[in-house]
Amino acid sequence: MEQENARRERLIACAKREFLEKGFAKASLRNISKEAGLTTGAVYFFCKDKNGLFGAVVEEPLQRIAAAISQHFAEDLEEDLTQFRHTEGDHDAFAELMIDLLYADRDAMMILLQKATGSAYEDIVDRFIGMVEQHGLALANHFAAAVPGKRVNPYMLHWLSHVQVNAFVHLLTHEPDPEAARKAIKPVMDVLIESWMGHILEDDS
Amino acid sequence: MEQENARRERLIACAKREFLEKGFAKASLRNISKEAGLTTGAVYFFCKDKNGLFGAVVEEPLQRIAAAISQHFAEDLEEDLTQFRHTEGDHDAFAELMIDLLYADRDAMMILLQKATGSAYEDIVDRFIGMVEQHGLALANHFAAAVPGKRVNPYMLHWLSHVQVNAFVHLLTHEPDPEAARKAIKPVMDVLIESWMGHILEDDS
Amino acid sequence: MEQENARRERLIACAKREFLEKGFAKASLRNISKEAGLTTGAVYFFCKDKNGLFGAVVEEPLQRIAAAISQHFAEDLEEDLTQFRHTEGDHDAFAELMIDLLYADRDAMMILLQKATGSAYEDIVDRFIGMVEQHGLALANHFAAAVPGKRVNPYMLHWLSHVQVNAFVHLLTHEPDPEAARKAIKPVMDVLIESWMGHILEDDS
Amino acid sequence: MEQENARRERLIACAKREFLEKGFAKASLRNISKEAGLTTGAVYFFCKDKNGLFGAVVEEPLQRIAAAISQHFAEDLEEDLTQFRHTEGDHDAFAELMIDLLYADRDAMMILLQKATGSAYEDIVDRFIGMVEQHGLALANHFAAAVPGKRVNPYMLHWLSHVQVNAFVHLLTHEPDPEAARKAIKPVMDVLIESWMGHILEDDS
DNA sequence: TATGAATGAGTCTTCATTCAT
């Protein structure tokens, strides 16, 4: 007799492998269940459907990281708007937290961020970018108010938000070792901050 | 009787629409041929197969842009290694050239860069990044040789190449108007150059 | 701890809803048990199988109505064959009895008469028609014996039996209110009797 | 080499057999194509989908009969409203026309009228009833206007329309021989007309 | 008494591709 849930976990583990290898759209439920030693129907006992199976792989790590981001943005905004000064350390600490969360289940994260095309999560990166952009806009407006003759450059806000989010995706994808990732992220953060401080505003036409 | 090639061109035009809308993987040859008023078999007469049809849509613009990049890199390297001085104008001129080429057939370019998953071109962006990285490495080595106590940071080289290429993809995708694109690219280039100059090297061990 | 039978009754109530909505064939045991807060297996504990569950919903009202019909036919035949005279009131009283029985559990009746396709009861309407036809034949033979130059028209017997039974099915389906049904059935009965009396016999060829 | 269209026709013939035997919902495309010596995919070359295949079986006979009904109703209304007199012969002629059309492709008709549950045609009988009811209402209103103290009984209109349509369905189903059907329909029509004339009106409140 | 995990055969449908004509 098997351990409780052993089969379910085997199924999800196999799903993870298949999604990682082929992406959501090309992954085959037939394959996944066969690998797990189950029938196709079993998938539908454990999950609602293909999307549900995908969710079973990525939902939990996603929740953790989304919560961390929300919280950080809330705190960051409060601090920043009152003191208008964030220390470098803040960003580094946040970056390390992100890396911890991303690498806690690296496969799931890579699936979520890179292999979700066709699934209900296919726009997850854009949603993150949206969050970053919204937060960045608040910051940038505050910033602009203090610098006469300047205003927010909306395209740069857009693009830099995009670059920020993808900086983490790129790191996750290209650096398997979390230690190395923690090292590599530092100069990346420097670039991100410098670029933002230096170019988020443009001359008032 | 129809013009020679008239059918072929209609087929390719319809393929472009379908690929743009659904991406390579989800595009249906049935749909495409029906739209073009032809039969499925016709695709296999005019092109080799689905990938061949995709190629017929993107190959020519791709060649033009690849050639431009190669040439630019060749010239840039020569200049740079001899004079160690590139004027700002150089980069802006190149960026404008890129934009002209990208927007000359924007749909095809978007297909190539964003809708190629599943096709023989699915790693085209990575191939561009590879070219940029290789060129960047030559430059960076030269640079490092002139700055004692510093060496090339390989991860930054990687990532910055990635960011450079994707800066153009992002612009192409988010800015439909080529005039606006030409304006928007300037501060982007500034960020790219500053970041590269400021962070491509790291402290020697 | 639940009341004995409480679960069983909840299960049957949910089955009734599902059968009414989707019919036997398209009803899903999964749905039904989920609605009832039970597992699929429970169905097989309480009932034999899908057909058994269907039976649990319809069997009792069916028995009541079948018994009433049998009894009525037995009495009717006896009276008729001896007296050759039934008063109009007889038919009306029977029709009202039918309506009472049909509307006593209207949902179950509608399921039985209209949603049984695929189940063991799918020919229930035909079985009723058979009973009516058999009874009608006895009556008609008796009638024919008294009218020289005439004989029973078998097709009319067939069809009128069909119409009689379906008159009740139609009423049940189209008139939710039992009071209104009791009113509406009167002219229907008149048509039925007139048609039968006027056309059940044909000229002896 | 096969005759042109031979395969298509074989497919449709097999579909007809399967639909007649099992009804739309339970018919299996696998079975049908296997019987026809084709693959499942072939169905989708010839037709859009399962409903399309069903349509290929029933659409043409349906069109013919629907057209005949429309035309008859148009003519009948015109005559009737001006002369208020339809001769018996009219109805018999129409009934015979109906029988000719119904028996011209009896299997297709039976499928359409009795085996369409689950298909796009599942309410075809109700649509016919609706047409008859609408036409009957015009007639009955005209009738009521000429008879003081009477008004149309809407439930009887409803039910008699239902009976009229199903009289043909019943005949089609129970009488395989068209000659016999032509004979059997006469007293049925008499019943229908008598019942309508005698009971379509009720006492004014 | 009732569960819940699992089956396995089935459903319709889609698709790129082929090839005789």
Added chain:
DNA sequence: TATGAATGAAGACTCATTCAT
């Protein structure tokens, strides 16, 4: 030069049913 008929394998998904516990 181009067609159009047909393939065959795969796709996701549903379902009534079973059985050890």
